[in-house]
Amino acid sequence: MNELTRRQREIFYFLRDNYESFAHSPTLDQLCAALGMASRGSMYKHIMALIAADLIEPFASNKQGGIRLSAKAQRDYTACEHSLPFVGKIAAGKPIEALENINYMPVPAMLKSDKPCYVLQVQGDSMVEAGIFDGDWVIIEQRSYANNGEIVVALIEKSEATLKYIEQSPGKVLLIPANANMAAMVYCPEQVEIQGVLVGQMRSYRSLLSK
Amino acid sequence: MNELTRRQREIFYFLRDNYESFAHSPTLDQLCAALGMASRGSMYKHIMALIAADLIEPFASNKQGGIRLSAKAQRDYTACEHSLPFVGKIAAGKPIEALENINYMPVPAMLKSDKPCYVLQVQGDSMVEAGIFDGDWVIIEQRSYANNGEIVVALIEKSEATLKYIEQSPGKVLLIPANANMAAMVYCPEQVEIQGVLVGQMRSYRSLLSK
DNA sequence: TATTTTTGTTCTCTTTTTGTTCTCGTTTTA
């Protein structure tokens, strides 16, 4: 983001902010129309500068691939300013304790995924060996499926919510704590509903001191 | 901030409050319009004074780059609830590896203190049992003293930086890892310089997936 | 399949914007 001119930055932020409104990715002409320009050639020049700055994915020459943000741009410049809802607390063996007033907290882009996410506060020590302590905040990507080995928010029997490693095999779901004192639990797939997958985590040491 | 004239201070605060993000950094003319001035040349003079005071990033001569706050200005004069500087990486046994381009990352207010803070990325496993893993980000409060039991950034012999528990007694400083495989180190107070105290921590699980 | 339209790409040319440097008058401050 170093050597960009103002117009280039303007166009980049426009792309970032209106990305969804272009069903997939805009053409140069569409961009011109959207930004009130008449010359495709001029727009082309700007886009090339953004590609050189690694903010837009380069597309094959003369292939109508489309203009999309680069991985770097998505990591560094999207949703940075946005906040995630702090939904409540999660403790093994209880339903998620929802808050009445949902607070939003700013979260660094790198701690979340590009899918919708929310924040929970962990209660209990079932994941200590995974470095998740009592009182930590976890960022959860809202998702109803998971890969084996991921840490998930699982709803058991529609009543208990818990944060555990998951291992799925046909007809069986294992929810595994990261704590030598606790045993893994075995369920049928019908008993377990995946509500999200862990993508980030935060801890404050201030609260420890004030205790 | 002392030797600035009143108008210069006014302009600086205006910039800080309205253009903290580089995204829409103004031109001299835009600044004039916003502040009710008519002469670009006069505004130029003020901006040059702010650059000399290291409050605004100097820009290449005659390049239309953009007016943006300097690192110093962001550190000292922007509201702390926004962003913290990501300074570099810390690995036991090495000096802090500073980055060329300091990035600022938004950090939830609860992860930091009301004193100046910065962010480091941890390398190594010396604090795993404290739930601080390789690759985690830690938020450090800039401070030259610590209480026993706190986790500190310590500079040893002016050459090695490390993140450890600290225990101080008269004539002796203990730096204690949180890893059963590593031993505590004993130093004289003169050998150890405290550079900051751990107040927050963050982890991304996305990067693990992409590995 | 043949033809038309769209789209990326490369040019050249003109206009506008911007930083920069001056000079000169006015206001504020010591």
Added chain:
DNA sequence: TAAAACGAGAACAAAAAGAGAACAAAAATA
């Protein structure tokens, strides 16, 4: 009263922005 701060405005060069034409490949259409 003198110096410092402030501001207006002219002038200039370089950079940036934009228009528009032309062309080939791709996509869409008949």
